[in-house]
Amino acid sequence: MKKMTKGAIVTGLGVALLLGGGGTLAVWNDSVETTAGTITAGDLNLEAVTDSAKWATNVPGAPPIEKIENYRVVPGETLTFTQKLDIDLEGDHLKANLIATGGTNSATNPFLAENVTVSAVTVTDADGRDVKARQLTEADSGEVTAKIMFAFEDSTDGRESVDAKYDFNNVRYVLTQEAPTAG
Amino acid sequence: MRTKNMLLTAAVIGLAVVAGLLGVGGTWALWNASVQSNPGTVQAANFDIKLNGKSIPADGSNVALSVEDPTAKLSPSQKVFAAVTVSNTTNASGSFTVRADLGTPVPANGTDTDMTPYLSLTTAPQASGKCSDVPSGAYTTAAKSVQIPKDQAASYCVQVALAPNAPSSLGGRTLTAVLDLSVSQLPAGV
Numbered sequence: 001m002k003k004m005t006k007g008a009i010v011t012g013l014g015v016a017l018l019l020g021g022g023g024t025l026a027v028w029n030d031s032v033e034t035t036a037g038t039i040t041a042g043d044l045n046l047e048a049v050t051d052s053a054k055w056a057t058n059v060p061g062a063p064p065i066e067k068i069e070n071y072r073v074v075p076g077e078t079l080t081f082t083q084k085l086d087i088d089l090e091g092d093h094l095k096a097n098l099i100a101t102g103g104t105n106s107a108t109n110p111f112l113a114e115n116v117t118v119s120a121v122t123v124t125d126a127d128g129r130d131v132k133a134r135q136l137t138e139a140d141s142g143e144v145t146a147k148i149m150f151a152f153e154d155s156t157d158g159r160e161s162v163d164a165k166y167d168f169n170n171v172r173y174v175l176t177q178e179a180p181t182a183g
Numbered sequence: 184m185r186t187k188n189m190l191l192t193a194a195v196i197g198l199a200v201v202a203g204l205l206g207v208g209g210t211w212a213l214w215n216a217s218v219q220s221n222p223g224t225v226q227a228a229n230f231d232i233k234l235n236g237k238s239i240p241a242d243g244s245n246v247a248l249s250v251e252d253p254t255a256k257l258s259p260s261q262k263v264f265a266a267v268t269v270s271n272t273t274n275a276s277g278s279f280t281v282r283a284d285l286g287t288p289v290p291a292n293g294t295d296t297d298m299t300p301y302l303s304l305t306t307a308p309q310a311s312g313k314c315s316d317v318p319s320g321a322y323t324t325a326a327k328s329v330q331i332p333k334d335q336a337a338s339y340c341v342q343v344a345l346a347p348n349a350p351s352s353l354g355g356r357t358l359t360a361v362l363d364l365s366v367s368q369l370p371a372g373v
Contacts, residue, residue, distance in 0.1 A: 044214040053220050059277045071276045072228035076370050081222040096214075107224065150225050154370065159241060162229050168222040177213035 042091025042138075046098075046175040049143065052084035075115070075161075076154035083146040085123070085173060087131075089138050095178040096136045098123060102172050103148055107165035111152075115161045119149040121171055135178065146173065228275035232283075232366045235268050245361070248341070251314050257358065263343045264314035267306075269329075269366065270336040278333065279368065285327045286363035288341055295356050301349035304360055305342045314340030330369065 055065040058078040065071050065079070073079055089096055100121035105111075123131040123146045131144050150166065232239050234246050251264040269283045288304035305322035307314075308329075322342045329337045341362060345353070 044216055046216040046218050048218045048220055053222070055222070057277055062277050065276070068223040068225060071226070072274050073225055074228045074273075074275045074277065074279050075368060077277060079225060083220045083222075085218065094214075102219070103222065111227065146220070148222060152227065159230050161227050164227045166225045168224065170219045170221050172217060172219040174215060174217040176215040179213055 042094050043088055044091070044094065044096060044175060044177055045086075045088040046173060047086045047088075049084035049086055052082070054082050056080050056082070073150075073152050075152050075156035078149060078151040081148040081150070081168075083171075085144050085146055087136065087141055087144055087175060089136060089141045091138060093180050094138060095180070096175055097134075097178060098132050098136060098144075098173065098175050100132065100146060100171060100173050102170050103168050105166050106169055107167040109163065109165050111161045111164040111166055112156075115153050115156045115164075116166065117149075117151040117153060118166070119147075122147050123173070136175075146171070228273050228279065230368070231272045231274065232281065233268075233270040233272050234364065235266070236270070239364075239366070248362075257343060257345055258354075259345050259347045259349050262315075262345075265341045265343075266309060266314050266338060267341060267362065267364070268336050268338040269331060269364065271331040271333055273333055275333060280330055280332045281366050281368055282328060282330050283337060284363075284365040284367070285329075285339055286365075287324050287326055288343075288360045288362040291359035291361045294358060295353075298345075298349075298353050298356055298358060301346040301353065302358070303342075303344040303346065305344075306362070307340050307342065309338040309340045314342070317342075 055068045055071065056079065057065060057073075058080070068079075068081075071079075087098070100123060103118070103121050105118070123144050125131055125140065125144050126142070131140070148168070148171070152161075235248065237246065239246060248265045248267060251266060255261060255263050257263045267285070271279070271281050273279045273281075285306060288306060290299050290302060290304070305324050306327060307317050307321035307323065308327065309317060317340050322340070327339065331337050341360070343358065343360060
């Protein structure tokens with residue numbers, strides 16, 4: 001047998017022995033498991049409370065206004081429109097703001113401008129706080145009330161604005177999340 | 184040369200990212216929700232006041248009254264009467280009370296001045312019946328005022344009398360009398 005052949009046989013035997021030893025190659029090791037849990041998204045929603053839109057007059061003892069389209073207002077009378085909205089804010093760091101747009105007149109037979117005063121849309125919570133003027137958080141979830149006041153001024157003279165109309169069109173309420181600030 | 188190509192590639196990628204962001208737009212949005220309501224249309228009432236069943240002209244022009252007895256001739260022994268009924272027929276939904284102020288009747292401009300010293304023009308409230316049946320003592324020259332709620336009316340009588348000593352030369356002459364009526368809305372809730 002040649003020397004090279006003998007050397008190869010010895011080397012192969014050594015490798016085989018190493019393979020046969022198996023675990024003899026291991027060192028200390030350990031393991032542990034953790035559960036990262038489930039991430040749940042929050043929620044942001046805005047809904048009109050069903051059948052909550054109402055008009056009322058300031059005339060003492062007057063019955064509720066059932067249909068504004070059938071109602072005829074007179075000088076000196078103030079009508080108030082209310083609409084309840086349900087704000088839902090869920091999120092540990094959720095911040096949002098509410099705006100209201102619209103409520104403008106586009107009637108074909110409009111009131112004289114000096115005969116009426118129409119307020120901007122206000123939205124207040126149960127404590128009477130202005131909801132539009134502040135940053136809302138989860139704690140602000142709940143029912144709020146939007147309101148518009150229409151005053152037919154008692155300074156109306158002669159037969160001004162008889163049969164006039166004021167069309168409010170749609171009032172749109174938008175609840176928008178504010179971008180979280182980087183921590 | 185290689186550096187130039189890398190810069191060019193980076194610029195192209197950057198522009199593509201910006202264009203992509205601008206294109207989709209909404210990728211900047213956060214949660215939002217909206218709802219809308221329609222308050223409807225507010226309409227003013229009319230101010231419909233009727234005088235003897237006819238709407239008072241909007242321009243305030245005169246409304247002719249009819250004498251109660253068309254055959255009656257004014258003379259020292261015969262008075263002439265006319266009824267004035269003011270009706271509040273507004274379509275206001277709430278309470279709507281008006282005040283009607285009736286002035287003292289006076290001869291119209293251009294009336295024969297020979298006649299005026301002998302004329303007596305008076306008014307009286309009319310509860311019911313004919314004006315000729317209203318007691319003479321009820322007729323006065325004083326202005327009168329009455330509140331008229333919605334859907335109600337108030338009536339007055341106008342009496343024209345000629346003094347007993349009126350000369351017979353006034354016979355055949357005509358008289359036009361004017362009666363001022365002013366109707367005002369009272370504050371809501373009255």
